[in-house]
Amino acid sequence: xxxxxxxxxxxxxxVLGAVFLRFERLQLEWKMHEKGFWKHEHLAPPHFxxxxxxxxxxxxxxxxxxxxxxxxxxxxxxxxxxxxxxxxGFFPLFPENHGAVCGIRRVAEKLSGYAEDAGYSRxxxxxxxxxFGAMLSGETPVGKLPxxxxxxxxxxxxxxxxxxxxxxxxxxxxxxxxIDTPFLYEQxxxxxxxxxxxxxxxxxxxxxxxVGKSLSEPxxxxxxxxxxxxxxxxxxxxxxxxxxxxxxxxxxxxxxxxPVVEMRGEAFTVEYYATLLAELDDRVAKGIGAVKQxxxxxxxxxxxxxxxxxxxxxxxxxxxxxxxxxxxxxxxGELAALVDPEHPMKSAANVYLHPILNRGTxxxxxxxxxxxxxxxxxxxxxxxDRSCKPYSIGQIDQREKLATELGVPALLLEADHNxxxxxxxxxxxxxxxxxxxxxxx
Amino acid sequence: MSVDSVPVFPTRRQVIAEHKAHGGRVAAxxxxxxxxxxxxxFGVLPVEVWGPPxxxxxxxxxxxxxxxxxxxxxxxxxVLSGQADDADLFVLPHACDSTQGLGSLLLDFVRPGKPILxxxxxxxxxxxxxxxxxxxxxxxxxxxxxxxxxSPTDAELLEAVHVEEAADGRLRALHQARPRxxxxxxxxxxxxxxxxxxxxxxxxxxxxxxLASAGDxxxxxxxxIVSGMLPEPMELFDTLERVGLTAAGxxxxxxxxxxxxxxxxxxxxxxxxxxxxxxxxDATRGVSVxxxxxxxxxxxxxxxxxxxxxxxxxFCEPEAYYLPQVRKALEAEGIRSIAVEVNPLxxxxxxxxxxxxxxxxxxx
Ligand code: SF4
Ligand code: SF4
Numbered sequence: 051x052x053x054x055x056x057x058x059x060x061x062x063x064x065v066l067g068a069v070f071l072r073f074e075r076l077q078l079e080w081k082m083h084e085k086g087f088w089k090h091e092h093l094a095p096p097h098f099x100x101x102x103x104x105x106x107x108x109x110x111x112x113x114x115x116x117x118x119x120x121x122x123x124x125x126x127x128x129x130x131x132x133x134x135x136x137x138x139g140f141f142p143l144f145p146e147n148h149g150a151v152c153g154i155r156r157v158a159e160k161l162s163g164y165a166e167d168a169g170y171s172r173x174x175x176x177x178x179x180x181x182f183g184a185m186l187s188g189e190t191p192v193g194k195l196p197x198x199x200x201x202x203x204x205x206x207x208x209x210x211x212x213x214x215x216x217x218x219x220x221x222x223x224x225x226x227x228x229i230d231t232p233f234l235y236e237q238x239x240x241x242x243x244x245x246x247x248x249x250x251x252x253x254x255x256x257x258x259x260x261v262g263k264s265l266s267e268p269x270x271x272x273x274x275x276x277x278x279x280x281x282x283x284x285x286x287x288x289x290x291x292x293x294x295x296x297x298x299x300x301x302x303x304x305x306x307x308x309p310v311v312e313m314r315g316e317a318f319t320v321e322y323y324a325t326l327l328a329e330l331d332d333r334v335a336k337g338i339g340a341v342k343q344x345x346x347x348x349x350x351x352x353x354x355x356x357x358x359x360x361x362x363x364x365x366x367x368x369x370x371x372x373x374x375x376x377x378x379x380x381x382x383g384e385l386a387a388l389v390d391p392e393h394p395m396k397s398a399a400n401v402y403l404h405p406i407l408n409r410g411t412x413x414x415x416x417x418x419x420x421x422x423x424x425x426x427x428x429x430x431x432x433x434x435d436r437s438c439k440p441y442s443i444g445q446i447d448q449r450e451k452l453a454t455e456l457g458v459p460a461l462l463l464e465a466d467h468n469x470x471x472x473x474x475x476x477x478x479x480x481x482x483x484x485x486x487x488x489x490x491x
Numbered sequence: 492m493s494v495d496s497v498p499v500f501p502t503r504r505q506v507i508a509e510h511k512a513h514g515g516r517v518a519a520x521x522x523x524x525x526x527x528x529x530x531x532x533f534g535v536l537p538v539e540v541w542g543p544p545x546x547x548x549x550x551x552x553x554x555x556x557x558x559x560x561x562x563x564x565x566x567x568x569x570v571l572s573g574q575a576d577d578a579d580l581f582v583l584p585h586a587c588d589s590t591q592g593l594g595s596l597l598l599d600f601v602r603p604g605k606p607i608l609x610x611x612x613x614x615x616x617x618x619x620x621x622x623x624x625x626x627x628x629x630x631x632x633x634x635x636x637x638x639x640x641x642s643p644t645d646a647e648l649l650e651a652v653h654v655e656e657a658a659d660g661r662l663r664a665l666h667q668a669r670p671r672x673x674x675x676x677x678x679x680x681x682x683x684x685x686x687x688x689x690x691x692x693x694x695x696x697x698x699x700x701x702l703a704s705a706g707d708x709x710x711x712x713x714x715x716i717v718s719g720m721l722p723e724p725m726e727l728f729d730t731l732e733r734v735g736l737t738a739a740g741x742x743x744x745x746x747x748x749x750x751x752x753x754x755x756x757x758x759x760x761x762x763x764x765x766x767x768x769x770x771x772x773d774a775t776r777g778v779s780v781x782x783x784x785x786x787x788x789x790x791x792x793x794x795x796x797x798x799x800x801x802x803x804x805x806f807c808e809p810e811a812y813y814l815p816q817v818r819k820a821l822e823a824e825g826i827r828s829i830a831v832e833v834n835p836l837x838x839x840x841x842x843x844x845x846x847x848x849x850x851x852x853x854x855x
Contacts, residue, residue, distance in 0.1 A: 169815035169830075173558070173806050205614060205777075208588050212614055212777035213812035220780035220816050228777075230620075232611035232627070233591050235598055241626035242611075248619045411592065412599030436558050439808070443592025446554050447600035464556075 055119030067112045075105040092367035094333075094340050097302065099326040106322060107151075107308055111192040117141040122199040122261045125218065127211045128311050129405050130204040130229060131398045133277050134254055136315040137270040138261050143196060144312045145218075148184065149177035153356025153468040154305075155191040162469060164189075176437040176468035178214040185221060198224050200260050202253070206231040206408040208440040225260070227253045231402055234409045238400070247399040254395075273315040274398075275391035283323035284310045285383030290330040291374040292425050295339025296347065297330045300376035301363035302340060304354040310382045345370030346491040349421045351377045351414075351448070352433035352441045353467035361475075365482065369491040375425045377417055381406045384417075411444030415451055422458050429489040430460040431482075436472045461485040497678045498700045503538055503688045507577050510536040510690075516639065519578035521566055521593065522720075523586040523744055523775050524612050526628050526763045530582075531691070532643040532651035533635045537582070539687035540566050540575065541721050541745055542836050547572065554596055560806040561834040562720065563589045567596070570603050580638055582631075583609040586775040587809050606638050613768070614777040624764035648759040656753040656766065658691035661698035663750045666741055668702055670709035670794065676728025676738050683746055684722075713854050714739030714794050716787060716826075719802040719810060721745035723835035727802055730844050734851035739794040742787060743802075744810075748773040774809040783813050784820040791826050797854050800847070801830040827853060 078101035081087055088095035117123050124140040126132055132142050152158045158176060161183030166172055170182055184190045203215040203226060212228065219226040229249050232242045254265050287306070290297055298306075306326060309319040333339075348366070350373050355362065366373060385404055390397035406414060418430060430452055432445045449460040461481065466472035501509070507517055516535045530537040542565040550571040551564040569575055581603070583594035594609030610627055613620040636642040643651070665672075665683055672679060682701055686694055715731070717738040722728070722745065731738055741747030754765030772782035787799060799821055803810050818828045829850050831843045 169818065171811040171814075174808055174811055178812075209591070209614070209777060210588055210808055210812075213774070213809055216777060216780050217812055217816060226779070228615055230613055230615040232613070232623070233585055235594055235609040239626075239630060241623060241630070245613070245615075245619065245623035249615060252619070410595040410599055412595070415599070434556055436556075439559065439592060440588040442556055443559060443589065444596055444600070446556070447596065451600075 052119065059116040059120040062116050063109075063113050067109065071105045071108050071112070074108075075101040078104070092342050092370075093364065094338055094342060097298070097306075097326060097329055099306070099322065099329055102322060102325065103306060103308070106313065106318065110313060113141060114143055114192070114196045115194045117143075117196040123196045124200050124202050124257075125198040125215075126202040127204050127207060127215070129206040129402065129407070130202045131250060131253075131402050132312075133270065133273045133315050133394065133398070134250070134265070135202060135257060137273040138254075138257050138263070138265055140200075140257070140261060141196065142312065143198070145181045146177050147308060147312050148190065148192065148195065149180040149468055150356050152180045152184070152191060154359070156357050156470075157189075157191050158357065158468040159470050161187065161189060172469075174437075175208075175210050175214070176466055178210065178217075180468055181214075182217065185218065198222055200224060200257065201226040202229070203227070204229040204231060204402060206402055206405050208407060208438070210440070225256070227256055229253060229402065231408055234403065234413075236410070238403050242403060243399050246403055247396065250395055250398055270394045271391050274389060274394040276317060276320055277314040278386060278389040278391055280310055280314045280319045280323055281383060281386040281389065283320065283327055285386050287323060287327050287330060288375065288379060288383050290327070290334060293334045294426070295337070295341065295344035296372050296374040297333035297338060297340055299340045299363065300350045300373040300379060301354070301359050303376065303379040304356075304359055307379050307382060339372065341367045341370065341372040343370045344372045346429070346486075346489050347372050347374045347425060347427040348489075349373070349375045349377070349418065349425060349427050349430045350433065351418060351430060351445065352435050353378055353438060355433065355465045355473060356468055357470050358465075358473060365479065366486075369486050371486060371491045373431070374427060375421045377406060377414065377421070380417065380421070407440055411448065414444060415448045418448060418452060419456065422452070422456055427458070429485070430458055431485075432460055432462050433467075434462050434464050436464070436466040437469065438467065459485065459488050496673050496675075496704065497682060498697060500685060500689065500693070500697045506688050506690070507536065507538060511577065516579040517577055518580045518582050519570075519575045520582040521584065521586075521590060522562060523584060523773070524749070524767050524770070525582055525584045526631070526767060527691075528648065528651040528655040528759070528763050529628055529632060529635070531655065532648045533632075533639050535580070535635065535639065536690070537688075538578070540569055541687070542566065542723060543569060544723055544836050546574070546836055548836060554601065555592075558806055559592070560589055560804050561836045562804060562807075563593045565836045567593055567601070570597070570601070575603075578605060580606040580608060580635075583607065585609065585611045587807075589806075606634065608634055612776065616768075620768060621761060621764045624767060625758075625760040628760055628763055645759055649757060649762070652754070652759050652762050652766075654691045658686065658694045658698075659751045659753070659766070661695050661702075662686050664702055665698050666747065666750060668705045669741070670714065670737070670739050671705040671707065672701065673704055673706060674701070676722075676732060677725050680722045680725065680728070680746070709739070710737060712737035713798075713851070714796045716740035716742055716790055716794065716796045716799040717802055718742035718787070718799055719744070720804045720807055721835055722802070724833065724837065724839045726839040730839065730847050731800075734848050735855070736798075736847070736851050740790040740796045740799075742771070742790060742799075744773055744775060747771060747790075774813050777809075780813055780816045783817050787817065787821060788824055788826075791821070791824070796826065798827040798829075798850060800850070801828060803830060803832050805832045805834055
């Protein structure tokens, strides 16, 4: 790290950037309080926490922009044990989240095109293609992505990420730390936990060598405690969707989940979710629903269709339908109980073995069954995501079971989380309309 | 070269019937890596299911989305059609997100009325992976013991390991002698793929007979590397030979990446695990891109291959991720390559034939 680099980082991130982003937030907050700010016929105004969310995400990517030269950068999969790397002082970048940002900003197709031109098949996960496009072209809607010093890949969401990260490791010629988590067809066996634990220990040693310092136990406990707190708050945020009317929809949650994925372990993330939760409680007290005339309630399975979150949300709201929960956003809340800040390494092995995506198709059906009951829903939308086989295979049977065992109609919606070419607006509207009629919306 | 070049050996159906006639059990084993010695030590005949070609895949449509590969769709359809009814258990190694889904579907929803044994093949490397896998094999052994009602001793298991290692040695020898064998591509792959179901001693005998027919020199065709998941559809070899090429280097997951080396030591569990992880760099195990490149370049040097044909299964992510960087590295070393996509359960598309012809012309 040179003095110039450090000065540039401090000036751009902590002075100019911080001031600008705060000003932008205050402006937005001010606007939201103005009379007549919100005129949507079917949707309640956005949550007041939204400008703060924008500030957090922008600041995160701003830090990333100047991270090389300031410290070491780790690119991590969303299911990786981020706490270890945060505690060691790495700047954590999550390529999947970056992919999602590209999807929301509608540049995923263009970036994916660069990857496809370089020979990457259109059948690969669209997050990977989007990020390969950014890697090969240098283009990104967040300004600039920092070069990784290390890649951290945990197979607990899919095997795809391992192939993806091998490509990135070869491109940047950087080491790849693998945390290999056996897929849980049934329960986790002791040798599986031991396998993950040993890899975590080796990962720490390797990361310490890269960053040039030892992991501080107290610091790891502190980061893990904050992470647990954030995850618990997130779980409570999601649970507010059980109220009638629901003060938040899964569409909102898709956006609000960014900090719990990429900034867990930070004090500001805890504060952020505490603020959001208080706001939701206020809405519950006042009977304000996210959908103004909530008549029917649904759950969502799988990733969102990032480029169509708004469109789908308005389409459903216009029919009085609130999407009150999703298996996807739930994935970041359901493991809070397993996190033990007093024994961070030991508990990490168990926690990181148990995400929904590392568990069988039957378990996912159980999660949906519980949601149907707890959230009092009349139907389910199962997004059959062309890009995400680990999440999607099993949905045909899950849909059938929801319908036959619980009497809950479920729609299989063919699309892709980040590739708009796999989304037909006409077809989706027609199928959704027919489905909504079935559930009486 | 004709079918007569290959000694007569039993088909899958015959081996299964023979084994069953003696009261033995049969395991239908899905791709890719599995502990052969374990099943044998329990008296279970492992018969691998790669597709298989000719299966009516529409049955799988009731459970799998259209973007699932032909191997998984074919495997599930095979089970649903009743063609796997001879199997007493199903073994599902974890090879990719799709085989993961297949194992889970069979276990949770399809429930074909037979024990389902999915297991996780580690992607990590080194002693930690061997230790995990040895214990995972131990977990499988407990399950098989409850199915079969008895267990082999460690000494019996070790004996089975040695026999498998001998068969693996013969398999490697066949691949090494490939250019000098008087066999067509179809014949060669029929022989080496007999390892997917023949008892090991029968395979050793078959290999010895074939090896005895090896000549001094390779035929005059231009050598190429063939890579991908599996050598299906087999018209690939007919086409290659027709246009003057020969598949001299094998990098198929099903064959060339399963030339296992013997493990070490007297602990049978660890020895099986070591051997299972000793194959050539395999995309399904998430190896580094450089390892794939080095392996292919080594194969090209050893066989004199002038080109590589990536004969890929449509929707196969593990393979597809590696292609651009691997192909670029091969090109830099003067090795031409083409990548074609096939459904291994269907005939070779005309467009693939045309591309193979074009490749042969550029190499002429
Ligand atoms: S979208 Fe699915 S396939 Fe892609 S990285 Fe995420 S879990 Fe893996
Ligand atoms: S062909 Fe590819 S996607 Fe299909 S089972 Fe084999 S490794 Fe998996």
